[in-house]
Amino acid sequence: MLRAVAIERNTAAIFMVALMIATPLLTYQTGIIDEKWGDEDELEKGEHPVTFVGSGATPDCNLTNVTISEVYAYSSDDWFELANSGGECDLGEWHIRDDDTSTGMILDNGTSIPANGTIYFSYDDGDFSFGIGNSDTLLVATRNVSSENATEVVTLEEYGRDGVGYSTDRDGSWELCDGEWDWNEPDEMTPNATNACEGDPFTLYVQESDGSWTEDPHSAPSGTASFLWNTSNLEVGNEYEIYSSWSTPIGVYQSLRFEFIADGSDITFETHADPDWTCELDFNSWIQDESTGTYIEYLYRDLEIDCPRKAEAKLYYVPGGSANNELMDDGYDLGAGDTTLQARLSGITATMAEQNYSITFYIKQDGHVTSFSEGECIRTGNNACWKEIDTYIHSHVCEIEVFAETQILSPHGWTESGSNLITADGPCDGTSGSIDEPISLYVQNGTDSSWSEIDSTNDDLDTSTSRDQSFYWDFPASVDGTDLRFYFYYEGDQVMDKRFQHDGEPIYWNATVSVDDCSPHV
Structure with a gap:
């Protein structure tokens, strides 16, 4: 309840309710007296965190304390939940929608969410009419904010943390836990209740070069790294099987199976790939409940590795004559006519200096491949090499895609060492024309x-x-x-x-x- 200066508290309560109904302007003035709306600059910006509706005098909710915390996106059973980390507040005039619609749902004044509580909205119950997809974004516009200026609160990711597409057999709702989103299990959904946040059935860790362990990694220190599966979230006493396989672009493949009775212990293993030539490990893993035969979780993950064969590929425009080559990046302007472009590989490490390199080029103009070429990367010292391609830029073309990939000849065959893709601006002179395909x-x-x-x-x-x-x-x-x-x-x-x-x-x-x-x- 607002506190009026020099007026006895009980009298002020009745007096303020009457005045706000009769004269909306006094709501503005009283907010200044109570210092709940801050200074006049804040008011001019349209930031009105306190608005009273009816006799309940419940303050408006804001996105600092109230947010979407759980979403279920499947057929006609779509629903989502809001969670409140602050005091009771009013969700009136909140406009909630997905990125496929501009209408969505608008909440009535007096729709309150309790302190530290939740509120639940269901498609089945008729609360909203838009469908939520497994890759949709949900947006919220609070009171006095237009739908066009709505805040993107959450984007569902069909492949989630495990890199595998959504499945109703093993996935439940899109759940917020400790600031991170992921799909939970089908039996862990908690509409209109505190999220269970029970964690994944198994979690991958990698041991770094300094001996520490990193949870849920996206990289590894080498092709011969140590890993472990954390199984502490499994039901103790149940029998499970974990299958893991990994491969590399140079053709190395390994697989392991672990059959065990869950007791919370970690399961450790190592990869054995050529440390000099392995720059990526592609993981494919799953865990199965042996008692039911159900696959309860998958994990697909490409782990990047800092390896000696990696180098930096850059693209240049070759102007001709004595002018210096110009480094190209997205948005570079290319003119019409005969054009020479160059790909340059730099940063070749000393251990890779004696290897053979090649470069593959392609050029697309307005989506059509117009030039491609592959050949030797010409050396310019121990740590760099280059290759050029000649092409013709059409005057009517607006978008030009230039791609170059460098390969190095390893004991395992040719493998990528670097690449670059840019989108340049074409002449785009407004004329029309055709483009000859290279094949x-x-x-x-x-x-x-x-x-x-x-x-x-x-x-x-x-x-x-x-x-x-x-x-x-x-x-x-x-x-x-x-x-x-x-x-x-x-x-x-x-x-x-x-x-x-x-x-x-x-x-x-x-x-x-x-x-x-x-x-x-x-």
């Missing part, structure tokens, strides 16, 4: 044996003399001498899947168009 398909005409390119405007096959058709694939000169893998299908049947060094010659092939096939697919 072209030609068909032989049945009447005069000439060859015609097949594209979006010329895609009619002449079957007047024969349904047997001859084709060839043509590649750009930029890939001459390049090692390629090329594969394609005709009407769902694989015609070719071959690795070879391109010699500049077309690839010829034949196919028969069946009588009832009006639009054969390649």
Whole structure:
């Protein structure tokens, strides 16, 4: 209750209720007297944390104390919960919606949430009409805040902490615990009650170089690191099985199975991958309740490793003449016409200095691949190398994507050592035009044996003399001498899947168009 100056407390209570009903302006003035609204600058900003509605005189809720704490997103059973860490407050005129709608639900004045309590809203009960998806964002606009200026409170993540898609067999609601969100188990959902926060059935830890342990890691110190599964959240006495496998881009694969009766003990294991060449460990793990045969949790995780073969790849524009190359980043302006770009790999470590490197380029203009090339990364000393690609920038193009990936020849074969992708700005002069694809398909005409390119405007096959058709694939000169893998299908049947060094010659092939096939697919 507001405290008026020099007026006896009981009299002031009755007097203030009457005045607020009759004269809204006095609510503003009394707020200043009580110092609950701060100074005039705060009022001009529209920050009104105290508004009274009716005789209850319950203060407005704010997002500092009240937040969404649990969400269930499945079919028509969608619901969400608000939790209050402060005193009782009024949720009146709160506008709650997801990012797929601008309407959502607006709460009535007098909708209060108790101190340190919860409140629950259900689609089934008709509280709201929008559906909540497993990757939706929920937004809240408090009193006097427009829907357009709503605050994003939570975004559901379909793959969650474990990196595996949502499943009703093993996942329940999207739950907030100690400031972190994740899917809980189906039997741990607590609508309109304090969240259970019982933790995951198993949790991965990795031992760092200094001997400490990191929970739920996204990196590891090396390819020969020590790990453990924490099983303290499992039901003691139950029998479980944990399966773990891991692989690396250089082809190393291992797997382990642990069958045990839960007693809260940790399960330790090690990975055994080449420490000089392992830059990533791809984990695939699950835990099964042996008594029911139910898979109760999965964990898919790519662990980054700081390894010697990693280097930095940068992209440059080569202006020609004596001008210096210009470093490119997102938003770099590229002009129309013939253009040379360069990829440069720097930071090659001393242990990797004697290895062979190559660079693969591709360029997309308005989503169409227009150039690609692969070849030797030319050395410029022990710690750097480069490769250039020539291309043509069309004047009507607005967006240009440039990608370069560098590979290093390891004892396990070619493997990535660095990459870079930027989106540059094209000339975008407002004209229209077509873009030639780098891989072209030609068909032989049945009447005069000439060859015609097949594209979006010329895609009619002449079957007047024969349904047997001859084709060839043509590649750009930029890939001459390049090692390629090329594969394609005709009407769902694989015609070719071959690795070879391109010699500049077309690839010829034949196919028969069946009588009832009006639009054969390649």
